[in-house]
Amino acid sequence: PCTLTANATTDLGDLVLRTPSALTCTVTLADRPAPGGTVVCTRPDGTWIDTLTIANGVASHRALPPGRLRLHASFQGHVQMHELELASGATAEVTLVLQRPFRATVTLLDPRHLPRTELGATAHAERADGHTLGHFGIVDLPGPPRLFVDLVAE
16 A cells, blocks of 8 residues: 655556557358447456447457457347457457357346346356356346346357
8 A cells, every 4th residue: 555645756666558459350140241230348257348340341459458358249139259368469360250149038036026226137158168158137128137148059
């Protein structure tokens, strides 16, 4: 801990920044470049980093923070998810093939009858090898609190 006082100069040490990473996503739908859509970039814990726009089958970013990154691409009801490690200063190239997802509807039965805004429930899906497939929150629709878990076949 450091205590700062008025009119004093304090040396906080060296601040070392890592070189940003770059990412290029080639996104296809039915064997053609996806004409639009988005690629949402998050950390594996769901923390949002940025949203990239797909144009003519390509979405890119030139200054992403290095580390584990989860991608969720979507266009007109088709999706694809991918997770990768971005090395500092490197450019990663990923191909995402959009597919129609399979949906699992999870209905929450809460004996306390809390409003959905207070439940804060999420579903985390991953493969047997621990690879994250997605985080899913409560959908805001009439009826009991529900989660829609949309996953593509592998």
